[in-house]
Structures are given as C-alpha cells and as structure tokens.
Amino acid sequence: DQQVKQNSPSLSVQEGRISILNCDYTNSMFDYFLWYKKYPAEGPTFLISISSIKDKNEDGRFTVFLNKSAKHLSLHIVPSQPGDSAVYFCAASGRSSNTGKLIFGQGTTLQVKP
Amino acid sequence: KAGVTQTPRYLIKTRGQQVTLSCSPISGHRSVSWYQQTPGQGLQFLFEYFSETQRNKGNFPGRFSGRQFSNSRSEMNVSTLELGDSALYLCASSLRGQGSLETQYFGPGTRLLVL
Numbered sequence: 001d002q003q004v005k006q007n008s009p010s011l012s013v014q015e016g017r018i019s020i021l022n023c024d025y026t027n028s029m030f031d032y033f034l035w036y037k038k039y040p041a042e043g044p045t046f047l048i049s050i051s052s053i054k055d056k057n058e059d060g061r062f063t064v065f066l067n068k069s070a071k072h073l074s075l076h077i078v079p080s081q082p083g084d085s086a087v088y089f090c091a092a093s094g095r096s097s098n099t100g101k102l103i104f105g106q107g108t109t110l111q112v113k114p
Numbered sequence: 115k116a117g118v119t120q121t122p123r124y125l126i127k128t129r130g131q132q133v134t135l136s137c138s139p140i141s142g143h144r145s146v147s148w149y150q151q152t153p154g155q156g157l158q159f160l161f162e163y164f165s166e167t168q169r170n171k172g173n174f175p176g177r178f179s180g181r182q183f184s185n186s187r188s189e190m191n192v193s194t195l196e197l198g199d200s201a202l203y204l205c206a207s208s209l210r211g212q213g214s215l216e217t218q219y220f221g222p223g224t225r226l227l228v229l
Contacts, residue, residue, distance in 0.1 A: 034217060043118070043204050043220035044157075089157060101147065101170050102206075102218060104157040 003027045006105035019077040023090035030092040035075045038087045080112045118221035126227045132193040135224045139207030146188040151202040200228045
C-alpha cells in the first residue's frame with residue numbers, strides 16, 4: 001500500500017516558467033511533509049517542508065502548498081532554472097510514529113530546458 | 115557544520131557475502147535512519163536508531179541489521195547478500211528523530227552492487 005504517491009514520473013518545463021510538482025497521500029495521521037531534491041549518485045537534499053497546521057510555506061523560489069482535505073501537496077518552483085533539473089521526492093511523517101521514519105513518494109524527474 | 119558522511123561510497127560484493135556500511139551523522143544529531151533506494155521500489159525505510167537503540171524498523175528481512183554507537187555513528191550490516199540487495203543505501207540524521215517536528219538530512223549514500 002503506497003501511502004505517498006507522486007503520479008507524474010516526469011515533468012518538462014521551459015526555463016523561467018513555473019514548475020508544479022504534485023504529491024498525494026492517504027494516511028490522515030501524516031502531519032509533516034517535506035520535499036527533497038536528488039541528483040544521480042547523490043543523497044537527497046532537503047528543500048522545504050510544511051506542517052499540517054499551515055497551508056503554505058515559502059522559501060525563495062520554492063513554495064509548498066498543502067490541501068489537507070484533499071490530502072494533496074504541491075511544490076511550486078518559480079522561476080524554474082536549468083539547475084533545478086533533478087528528481088524531486090515528497091516525503092511524509094506523522095504523530096503516530098514519533099520516530100525518524102519518512103515515507104517517500106516514487107519521485108518526479110524535472111527537466112528544465114534552457 | 116559538516117554534513118552526514120557515509121563510507122564507503124561504492125562497494126562490489128558477490129552473492130552470499132556480507133557487507134557493513136558506516137554512517138556518521140551531523141554533529142549533535144542523535145537519530146540515524148537508513149533507507150534503501152532501488153529503481154523499482156524508490157526510497158524505503160530500513161530502520162532508525164536513537165541513543166544506541168533501534169526505535170523503528172521497516173519491512174526488510176532479518177539479514178538487514180544495524181547498530182548505533184555512543185557517539186551516534188551508525189553501521190548497517192547485510193548478511194548473505196542477494197542480487198536484489200544491489201541498491202543505493204542512504205543514511206539520514208536528525209536531532210531527535212521526532213518525525214513531525216524535524217527535518218532529516220541525508221548523506222551521499224553507498225552504492226552497493228552484488229554480483
């Protein structure tokens with residue numbers, strides 16, 4: 001049972017435009033969500049997170065939106081840059097675990113074309 | 115502050131052998147989690163250690179084990195290697211590993227190839 005899903009395996013956008021990456025979850029106990037960026041043969045790099053008490057969090061070009069009723073979150077990158085080309089993972093954790101366990105989606109490969 | 119370090123970065127083993135991977139967390143972090151990344155299964159949680167105790171375990175066979183030392187460094191061991199164990203093994207650390215309060219920071223990973 002996949003509790004965190006990224007239904008789009010890949011996304012291609014033009015440099016300077018907006019990139020929108022989506023993530024859905026099924027477990028209502030999740031209350032903390034994170035986005036990571038990953039280059040091949042490297043570990044994931046933390047980008048931005050959001051707690052379930054918020055519906056939006058911004059950090060520079062990156063904004064994460066959380067819709068709890070729809071169990072959906074999205075990452076917006078504006079403007080997109082070629083260096084943003086990577087695999088993006090959303091991850092979730094919850095109150096029930098009280099441990100360092102993250103549940104990851106399958107990832108979305110973003111390609112930003114110059 | 116130095117990031118999470120993992121050694122070795124690359125490893126080639128044959129079926130039936132065992133392997134030990136090492137992870138040094140960010141200074142001050144006491145929780146260390148391990149993940150396996152494969153093309154088919156994505157990133158999957160293996161286990162988490164906090165204060166030298168395993169606090170949570172994923173759905174992996176008993177061939178996968180780990181431990182944590184008093185300085186928070188952690189090792190994971192895979193015995194009787196199988197071809198399907200070929201993967202990128204990632205270690206992540208956080209202050210206390212309290213899932214809904216903290217961010218985990220990942221190391222570069224150890225790429226294991228089993229022949």
